[in-house]
Amino acid sequence: MCGMIADVAAVSPSPLMSSSSSLRSLVLNPSKSSSVSLSQPKVTIEVDFVDGLTNAKAKLYARSYKSSDFARDLLAILVALRVPGWHKTQVTPELLSIRKVSGALTNAIFFVSCPTVALVPTLLLRIYGPSSGSLISRSHELRMLHILSSRCHFGPRVYGTFTNGRIEEYFESVTLVPSDLRDRKTSQWIASRMAELHSVDISVVEGPLTVSSLEGKSWEIGVKKNVKAWMPTAREVLGHHSVSEATHRTLNIDRFYELWVRYLRWLSHVEKVEGASRRVFAHNDTQYGNILRLTSPLRQDAPEHHQIVVVDFEYAAPNPVAFDIANHFHEWTADYQSSTPHLLDPSRYPTMEERQNFYRAYLAHSRSIDTCTFSVPMLHSEVSQLERQVRVWSPASHGMWTVWGIVQAQDSLERGELEPEFDYLAYATCRMEGFIRELSELGVQ
Template sequence: MCEATDMIADSAAVSPPLTGIRSSSSLRSLVLSPSKSVSLSQPKVTIDVEFVDGLTNVKAKLHARSYKSVDFARDLLAILVALRVPGWHKTQVTPESLSIRKVSGALTNTIFFVSCPTIALVPTLLLRIYGPSSSSLVSRSHELRMLHILSSRCHFGPRVYGTFTNGRIEEYFESVTLVSSDLRDRKTSQWIASRMAELHSVEISVVEGPLTVSALEGKSWEIGVKKNVKAWMPAARKVLGLHCISEATRQTLNIDRFYELWMRYLRWVSHVEKVEGASRRVFAHNDTQYGNILRLTSPLRQDAPEHHQIVVVDFEYASPNPVAFEIANHFHEWTADYHSSTPHFLDPNRYPTMEERQNFYRAYLAHSRPTATCASSVPTLRSEVEVSQLERQVRIWSPASHGMWTVWGIVQAQDSLERGELEPEFDYLAYATCRMEGFIRELSELGVR
């Protein structure tokens, strides 16, 4: 549920004078003079450049809250030039010519579209500034390696042009971001399912590397949802221990009781999968909410299938997981409206109907090829028995989505709590509460007590 990428009309068009970016030790330094990159009579801007995880990285920070300031534009432009972003580093772009448009609804990170409307052929970019709490949730080095493999070898997701201390610069797709109502469109839902199946056809080892003893879960991969909950629990406990947390909130989000139920649930799942058969483990996106799904507005290649209009972005939570978890997680996102007056609230009445779920399952199964590596799949007919089996497996794994995002929401609340925000832009604790209620409700429905 992490990034919603519908653009709002916040735009910063800035002008000098500006200040530079400074940093300390590095592998090498790059000095940008006004004559080379920023055609203003300002002091030279020095930023340090190194190579990390196969990508150019500059030792500089951007402060998302200051994106309308002149300093922000100057610093951003210096980063783009230092990273040698195609179409940007050899042009006479000036800070005052930048258009910086904030994207609404982004929760883990802050996202901007960056362009230079006054100069032809300068491409629009996506600027991602990491959220303050995201280091507790995401391994950025693993994410960057994964993104490089997915984009270069498997043609999924955006190209990453380079990174800076607290963010990165990505390829921008000419597209529109889906909205909540788009998920209910029959054809769009089929396209999402088809693209999901194609991603699941990527062999886990292609992205994650060879299977090692530390990655094992029985004879398969350790799944991401289990790893995440276990890894995030200490940070969640720390947040709930803050002095500003009320006793009522601690009782509502009883983390020890949650973890007891979580472990009981995992034991139940293990038993059921031994009896009924396990949901196939795949490389999964794990966050297919509508804000992470784009529809391309540029023409497709003539030989491209129509569902390739759909592009899924924001792979920071991607990992091995059961197919059923991925689909269940997507279905829960049907119940959210991150642009409403209560963006933290998930309405169970908006969950897809049986007909809508079956429409999704059939499209998914038609494009599913478990043995593929990075190739797109060819549709095949699947039986109604497989549809029914998938429905059952999604039901089994559905509480896991609620459980994972419960812990995530608690961790994400840390920054706003420590800043003393009484009315944060997104109420993470209220979101965690909503997810906790869903987790407990679905355990009861499955007879897990």
């Protein structure tokens, strides 16, 4: 879930319309400010440096993206951040193409370009969702993105930030659709890319281990950390006066947490007996909308599977290999552009043959990274072991996104939206049902 980039081909440039939304002009520290003179009154934006990135002290309002003021304010931010290629005097707000990307749930995503001026690069504009601050540490995310792109060559370059969003590198690509996940070769490429990400040294991204972050002799894993951190906000959201009694009964948060704790104890026992799934730096949100296929290679000598690029690392964190794979398999059951985007269809879960195709590609690429050799019987044994580990970690994905969905509903509840664009509480209900169903199948009582 979350932060998707999807259905790009269906999005067309939006005409600019007037709106009362505008950016406040800030001239608090002229020595550190950048300003841009536009056809409308001058906008001066103060900039500083946060987490190693240039930050513009300005805000954009996603709901006003069709307005002329939005275009003016956005251009002022791009110039203040000194985004490469966007200093040309020929670039004016009227020439901007601002295309909203459908399907973004955690954030609002836009592609920004200036087609009539040569050599002005297309950018990705991300405006954070109002509830995302309860789910994500933006400071940690930005530091992680900088390390991943600059040192590990994963994800887009971040050009700079503003008060409620950031500007990122744009890849010439198409976003995958649900049917792409079922393509045998594409699935192998995704598995190979996941194996490469899992080879990243956790300490490079997260920093050295400390006593407080130890989970036994391993890292504190993200799925446990997230559920624990999000639970207080989830309780507050469910306490909102507009939440019905029927929803309270369905999303019984106390009952959920009781089952969650019981499940974690069971997991700990299983891993002690059968062996633990390797802890890695994981993406944790490899749904189709976060996977791009490049239309032209970034490097001519790049291997075939590098035409797949995974984006949106907001939920990336240390986790078991099996959790990241299980979470990806659950995303096979989603279609976020359907008439019921909040519902998952369990019948779309990958078959045993499709799972084994993924496992073999993942394990083969993991071995090539480790420069190890392995026999066919060894591969068969490891595929069976991975299948079992994915099975036992599968409910954890449902559990995490259950709590996430409840927290994400906060904004629409406070706005009094009776029919939100995406029904987060219904999504949480669907995930809750999956969590309880899988616990029963595993015999967790």
